[in-house]
Amino acid sequence: TVYNNYFYDEPVYDLHDGGYVPLEHADVPEQPLNVPAVLKPDKVDGNDVWYTIRAQAGETQILPGQKTKTWGYNASLLGQTIVLKDGVHYHVHIVNDLPEVTTLHWHGLNIPGPITDGGPHAPVYPGKSRDIEFTLNQPAQTDWIHPHPCPNTARQVWQGLAAAVVVTDDIEGKLPFPRDYGVDDIPVVLQDRSYHDNQLDYDADYDMDGTLGKYMLVNGTINGVFDVTTQRVRLRMLNGADRREYRLHFSDDHEFTQIASDGGVLPEPVQMKKVMLTAAERAEVIVDFGDYKPGDRVQLMTDDMPVMTFAIGDFERDDTVLPAHLVDIEDWQPTPGLPVEKTVMSGMDDEVLLDGKLFDMQRIDRRQQVGTVVDWDVTNTNEMDGGMIHPFHMHGCHFLILSRNGHAPYPNEHGFKDTVGVNAGETVRIRVKFDVLGVFMYHCHILEHEDTGMMAQIEAYDPDQPQTYHLLSMDDL
Ligand code: C2O
Ligand code: CU
Ligand code: CU
Structure with missing residues (x-):
């Protein structure tokens, strides 16, 4: 089968409210696509690798004429691509050369929260730095880094802070x-x-x-x-x-x-x-x-x-055929006796809420024991003006998509995900397991919704390893 379909509900795509801005053709000459360089480690010693990631301001030639003032990671705009490998221990020195507080979030990495993960509890103040370390334990994938300081994530990303992270492993490394x-x-x-x-x-x-x-x-x-x-x-x-x-x-x-x-x-x-x-x-x-x-x-x-x-251009013939089966997806079975968690994204504009509430950095909204497998029903109740899609994202874990309003997930949703677009009026059932301890965010990834407060926190805990977390407040940012 060759699918010729976006799968999503068409009406919710661009009819959400009066504010939709259509794309326009830019009257700018063609230019070679920027392919960011790969970030070089500061040092490699056996299984330990050191990086410095610097959030910096700069100028970028985007349009003809005057350069644009932009922000980036080790670059004037966006950032150098970070290539990581499963099993390696990383030491990252994060430097903030920007005029305001930021954080460095590893979107898609299953690493401890709330500090290593780089959400709002891990500020890096202007002119200061923060050192984190983690051992990567997850399959090959494309992830990214972006800032996460509440409530300025959207503006900092708009200014240019975002870079691709390429995770590699031995299984993907053998696929053609x-x-x-x-x-x-x-x-x-x-x-x-x-x-x-x-x-x-x-x-x-x-x-x-x-x-x-x-x-x-x-x-x-x-x-x-x-x-x-x-x-x-x-x-x-x-x-x-x-x-x-x-x-x-x-x-x-x-x-x-x-x-x-x-x-x-x-x-x-x-x-x-x-x-x-x-x-x-x-x-x-x-x-x-x-x-x-x-x-x-x-x-x-x-x-x-x-x-x-x-x-x-010219290229050599390549007759590589992909195998019909690429990788095995672990068959997670729900831990017996645990109810389905329910979470609700509602509203638009200044009325957006997650589970009827606005984000509070000092409130832990729910807990899930590491290693347990729990099904979650993620609902988008919003049907105003045709509604809009809320992309639901969880830190610190990946999940499987079981169903959309009781129907099978889309054909390209059979692997692990950390973000899922939820149509207006839809409930997406996902299967969630945390492997690392921490306090983690889950939120709508429309960045302005997140900044308004369509976000909550979950503690992934282990009764045998009780933790105490010092949760910051918005005043610390
Ligand atoms: Cu892309 Cu809270 O993250
Ligand atoms: Cu994230
Ligand atoms: Cu949203």
Whole structure:
């Protein structure tokens, strides 16, 4: 089967309220797609690796003329790609060279909370640094880092803070996937921005239901072109937008194969012509350019707007066929005797709530014992004006998607996830297990909803290892 469907409920996509900003074509010459460099370790010693990640301000040539003032991680905009390996022990020195407090959140890494994980309890004050360490214990996947200081996450991401994290392991390493970074394996960080005399102006563009930009960027490039020099190219697509969903397809409806979602490789490859990503979701796809000839061009689109261009060059024939089965997904069985957890995302604009409440940094909203498997019903009650999708994200764990309103999950939802788009009026049942201790956030990943308070905290606990957490308050940020 080749799916030709976004799967999501069409009406909730862009009819959410009066504030929707359609994408426009940017009158900017084509330019080579920015492919961020891979961050080099400061030091490697056996199984220990040291990195420095510096949040910094800079200037970036995005539009012709004046450069744009932007923020990034070890770069003026976005950041260098961090490549990590399962089983390795990492030491990370986080430096804040910005004029305000920030945090460094590892979206998709199952590492202890609330400090290592980098949520709002782990501020790095301006001019200061913080050191964390963790042993990575999870499968290959595409994750990302972004700031998480309450309530300024959305503005800091808008300013440019976000970078791809590539997790590798030995299982994925043996699959016949392209993995030559920058050549046939690239991050595709999808964002939208508007500019005012070439500058960002978050306050001017702010929308409580998620700030939208007029122009489409990939890895910070408008009208980017990637030169295809191999028949198969792996795109690590990441929705890094504050709010916008991307409905991706090629200009000629060329098919592609999704091989991984947020939590790693899918059990089976999924052939498709369309894929939708809600905020913070990832999809790794392989595009086979074998039926093009040198000089051909094809565009990746979101709806009717070009996202970026692939310029086909010469390449050697590659007849690699993907196996029908890629990886085994652990069969989690719910721990007997535990009720289904229920969580509700409701409202729009300034009325957004999670479980009827606004976020409180000093309140732990629920607890789940590490190692137990619990089903959660995640409901989006919102049906105002046709409603809108809330992408539900959990820190510190991955989950399986069991059903959507009692129906089977979408065909590309058979692997592990950490973010799931929940349609208006829908209940998504997920199966959740924590392996690491901590206080973790769970929230809507429309960043303005998160900043307004559509967020809560769960403690993943172990009765044999009681912890005490010093929870900060918003005044500490
Ligand atoms: Cu992308 Cu709370 O995270
Ligand atoms: Cu996260
Ligand atoms: Cu939301």
